[in-house]
Amino acid sequence: MSIDDRKIFLTVVGPEEVIRSLSAMEKTDAFSVSEPQPVDSLADAVDAVLGPDKIGQLMEFATVTLQLNIADAEEVTPPDVGADATIAFISALKKQLASVDTTEKPRVLVRDGMTNDEILIVDESTDERVAKEAIESSATR
Helix, strand or coil, X not given: XXXXXXXXXXXXXXXXXXXXXXXXXXXXXXXXXXXXXXXXXXXHHHHCCCCCCCCCCCEEEEEEEEXXXXXXXXXXXXXXXXXXXXXXXXXXXXXXXXXXXXXXXXXXXXXXXXXXXXXXXXXXXXXXXXXHHHHHHHCCC
């Protein structure tokens, strides 16, 4: 993760449905999410020989920008988390994960936006406070 003027940049990697729904959310004062991108290049997808036993869940990634200093913000989504961008983002991500209808519990990998180092894996049961600590502590490395 990179800090630039009180901002943290993350890369989130996960199931297409989750990343697309997260990217479709309105930008807030707390965080914004870029347009989703495929994990594999289009050329790799075209060249791949896919049979019924080889088709897996499509993975995508997006860049997330967390604004750490939003105390003056008038409105933060979701409203029950106050003005904490990291918790607002993790809460929104967990909500998107819970809405996916699959037999397996979907998970999203959160990476440092600059170094691509793995920070944590988020699923429906992730504790927002533990995730916040992991994300913000990796920003001080």
